[in-house]
Amino acid sequence: xxxxxxxxxxxxxxxxxxxxxxxxxxxxxxxxxxxxxxxxxx
Amino acid sequence: xxxxxxxxxxxxxxxxxxxxxxxxxxxxxxxxxxxxxxxxxxxxxxxxxxxxxxxxxxxxxxxxxxxxxxxxxxxxxxxxxxxxxxxxxxxxxxxxxxxxxxxxxxxxxxxxxxxxxxxxxxxxxxxxxxxxxxxxxxxxxxxxxxxxxxxxxxxxxxxxxxxxxxxxxxxxxxxxxxxxxxxxxxxxxxxxxxxxxxxxxxxxxxxxxxxxxxxxxxxxxxxxxxxxxxxxxxxxxxxxxxxxxxxxxxxxxxxxxxxxxxxxxxxxxxxxxxxxxxxxxxxxxxxxxxxxxxxxxxxxxxxxxxxxxxxxxxxxxxxxxxxxxxxxxxxxxxxxxxxxxxxxxxxxxxxxxxxxxxxxxxxxxxxxxxxxxxxxxxx
Numbered sequence: 001x002x003x004x005x006x007x008x009x010x011x012x013x014x015x016x017x018x019x020x021x022x023x024x025x026x027x028x029x030x031x032x033x034x035x036x037x038x039x040x041x042x
Numbered sequence: 043x044x045x046x047x048x049x050x051x052x053x054x055x056x057x058x059x060x061x062x063x064x065x066x067x068x069x070x071x072x073x074x075x076x077x078x079x080x081x082x083x084x085x086x087x088x089x090x091x092x093x094x095x096x097x098x099x100x101x102x103x104x105x106x107x108x109x110x111x112x113x114x115x116x117x118x119x120x121x122x123x124x125x126x127x128x129x130x131x132x133x134x135x136x137x138x139x140x141x142x143x144x145x146x147x148x149x150x151x152x153x154x155x156x157x158x159x160x161x162x163x164x165x166x167x168x169x170x171x172x173x174x175x176x177x178x179x180x181x182x183x184x185x186x187x188x189x190x191x192x193x194x195x196x197x198x199x200x201x202x203x204x205x206x207x208x209x210x211x212x213x214x215x216x217x218x219x220x221x222x223x224x225x226x227x228x229x230x231x232x233x234x235x236x237x238x239x240x241x242x243x244x245x246x247x248x249x250x251x252x253x254x255x256x257x258x259x260x261x262x263x264x265x266x267x268x269x270x271x272x273x274x275x276x277x278x279x280x281x282x283x284x285x286x287x288x289x290x291x292x293x294x295x296x297x298x299x300x301x302x303x304x305x306x307x308x309x310x311x312x313x314x315x316x317x318x319x320x321x322x323x324x325x326x327x328x329x330x331x332x333x334x335x336x337x338x339x340x341x342x343x344x345x346x347x348x349x350x351x352x353x354x355x356x357x358x359x360x361x362x363x364x365x366x367x368x369x370x371x372x373x374x375x376x377x378x379x380x381x382x383x384x385x386x387x388x389x390x391x392x393x394x395x396x397x398x399x400x401x402x403x404x405x406x407x408x409x410x411x412x413x414x415x416x417x418x419x420x421x
Binding site: 021025027028032035 | 152155170179253407
């Protein structure tokens, strides 16, 4: 028995999850860029 | 002795015997895959043996009720309660994994972080699919974490959420991780054109200073912890292992964490998870469904990563080979190797390994953060 209503309702977590992970990972990437500028390789 | 032998054969019903025989077959298959196909042998072999061990009549390896209330505590239950029920073993294993990972290719090219994020698409898509097939929200979230392509994260999240499907989730997670070289290529081929697969990405070796390598694990833990506090145990143990590796003053600890320590924990993990592979809990129609959903998770992780590569190419002057997006799943280093081999198959001068490795270690970080987000939503 397929629960289409539960499927549709859960799609919001697809948005929250991907949104959340891109924001956090984006910040981590920016942090690495900043670190490399502050502590450049000799 | 004869009495015990007769009791073992006569007392269980025919159905129980059929279930045990099925579990012995499953155990045998896991051992075969580990030994003959070299599929995650460190975990599948103890799990396979454990599946047989716990499905023997009146097995002394697991807790048995004696005359109703009195219980004979089995050693595997002791191990399970000591290391898996409280999520300790997967966290300790993360120290070893963190010590094994060289984040250099990612630190050289931080843009690769985004592929790690995109390749978690399968987690959240599978959550919805599991809901479609009638799983509760907690079980759906636990099943979706197969898409993290990371065994310890799968154990940690499914145990934390209290899912009764943890063993099936774990078998699926480790089996598909080992099957990455078989699962990913057809999906990548379907999603890309030969011209896209031939895109060359020259690798410019840039060195990363020691302060960056040391501050990276510390700041990752802090940032991930601030945004997703429930991920901090996962991220923190992983990054602690990496800090041991990169600090330069704990080389012997780093080597121990990578080898003996990780091996011991893996051994105990595989054996103790088999407690949950007792026939009555494991042999359910849902187990097959979970295996199918696990495949969906890996396929859509790959789709998510490749799609990001194609999206970037709409705007970027220097095109990326969209295949490296597929390496953004956490399965390390299988995903990176798979992409590298596919690049070489299209063009013998196309060396994608370092880019793919960067995306792959980004996937390692992204998958634990995704696990933390799942815990934040449903924990």
